[in-house]
Amino acid sequence: MSSIVIAGGGTTGHVSPMLALGRALRRRHPDVRVLMVGTAEGLEARLVPEAGFDFATIARVPMPRKPSGAALRFPGRFAGTIRDMRRLIAQSGADAVVGVGGYVSTPAYLAARSMRVPIVVHEANFRPGLANRVGALLSDHVACAFPGTPLSGARPIGMPMRTEISQLDRAAARPEAAVRLGLDPALPTLAVTGGSLGAARLNAGLAAAREQIAAAGVQVVHLTGAGKDQPVREALGDLPRYHVLEYASRMEDVYAVADLIIARAGAGTVSEVTAVGLPAVYVPLPIGNGEQRLNARSAVEAGAATLVDDADFDGRTVAELVLPLLQDPRRLAAMTAASGTLPMRDADERLADMVDDAIEQGRRPGGRDRTRKAE
Template sequence: MTQHPLSVVLAGGGTAGHISPLLAIADALRAERPDTRITVVGTASGMETRLVPAAGYELATIDRVPMPRRPSGDLVKLPVRLVRAVQQAGAILDQSAADVVVGVGGYVSTPVYLAARRRSIPVIVHEANARPGLANRVGARFAAVTGVAFAQTQLPGAVHVGMPMRREISGLDRSAARAAARQALGLAAETPTLVVTGGSSGAASINRAVEAALPALAAAGIQTLHITGRGKSLTDSAGQRLAAPGYTQVEYVDGMETAYAGADLLLARAGAGTVCEISAVGLPAVLVPLPHGNGEQALNAESLVAAGGALTVADSLFTADWISGRLIPLLADPAALDAMSKASASLGIRDADRRMAAFILETSGRSKA
């Protein structure tokens, strides 16, 4: 009997934090088994509507089912919404003849996990954050494999695999790529370099502190590449794009591996993807965890800080004075930066995408040609 090509359904979306590892897993799986049919399930309102087709994968959508954390009108509507979304997910699994379901969390994953369980389709979970979300806490209860990005993540049967990431990042040699990266970014080749990013949507508090610290950074001979976030360009009192000595402002960089290669030090939030990527490439960092939510960003950074690869500062304490008193002296200390780089790299995992792909093939029984 001829065996049909492997069919894998990947569920996740909403934010880049879910979509990036999902696409990295898909790429690794396709590299291993090019004939694999891959279907991504998301919602019609998330970033996946743009990113998944751009990466060359089929996208199917189901209704978004918010999981209210307190009594509200959404809580009353939850049962009906969830039943409908599970039905929609089940139709996608049936149409694709799914052999394995892989979920990375987020609103869309819970209905797909439940639909897979009803059909006895094996489920594989990947949790990106140190503190797992509700969807993956549900999925991990009956998952065949649960991979986690951080060793301290508490889920049943968790296997520490690291964070699936694009090969351009996981395979980056910062030293070898530095000169070309700085040239591409319009930066001086030998000047101490700070790269600032608040993620794709920017971080207003980080942007304000950096803007106020620009005179001190320039006086210290530091050049700054400030990735402000889409629609978050900084302007001066005349409404013109902010300019200062040694300061380069862009809304985004197409390929963060270039920014990582050009940086001596990164200033950023502590999203799971950022923490894992800078560990993989050995980039020293100052991390300002997002002050909202369930505190997951501070937890994401804990191991890296404990190892000596990064510093953290509370959002409320991150000011121009902190930059002058702590960050600038660090950038002026090559030995300290080198020690941080080595400490960061000691935690880095570069093959999480391939490990997740191997789990998929083993679970499906297709691990051998």
């Protein structure tokens, strides 16, 4: 029986590949033990146990960006997270440690390295974060979601995702998905989502195009984000065929019924939307290190999506770009066809292959010995 520790979390873009990999490992190794490690504050604290995986937490210790009292305390606190990870690795008897980025991945990599446990790295964003840049220096088993990701030794395999999405046949699933969402499968349908936290800019842009949406004869399913639905309901909820939800528990239904989606460009969203062949208008989040624009680049360059700067997204964008595109079946079909040139739908299996290879390499004569003594 193998034992795997998967570390990461914070956002859906990190949690989703953790869960997808865990499920892939269970399909091929029914007796595998999987422990997922994150922080108590991240989405993983809810989503991982709900998915039926064992879950443990360590402290969230961000690296200070400037001199401060927190900077003075950082070395000791960070060393504590490494000790905690060593204890979890030892207790689980891990044969490999997989990191997907986020606060817990760096201590996971360093702990695994010190214990000579094989390390596997997966980077979701085109622009890698600090944790995975560290991990890539410690492992020969490095994967990324997007071709061209500047990460040492990274092999592009795509984004691990749920099979309900990676294997989705949108046309076949559309009728039943429409029934579950209370939509008309015959109408041109626009989906809008800002991710798990929502996007006020997208919400405001749709509200500003109220009259044009009402006149277009289209259908909208608008995922506002938790706690952000009320302003959208007040502005648009009384329109016929305008459906406002905080979130969808089955995103595959939204993808199946939609003809076009407006979305942020998080790695998970871009990967899923491209994999199912759904034409997209991406509005990258303007903060951070610009990774969302880079995540969307290959889809935009292939013709599968178009990109609008956050500052430029408003009611006029909806009226002059989005609605005409939604009512142009020929162009939408071309964008769907372009999507088919991009995705790898079996990234979960590819990453599981990499985990198996890392374990096998570690067990060979001359491979890395593993120390399992807790500190």
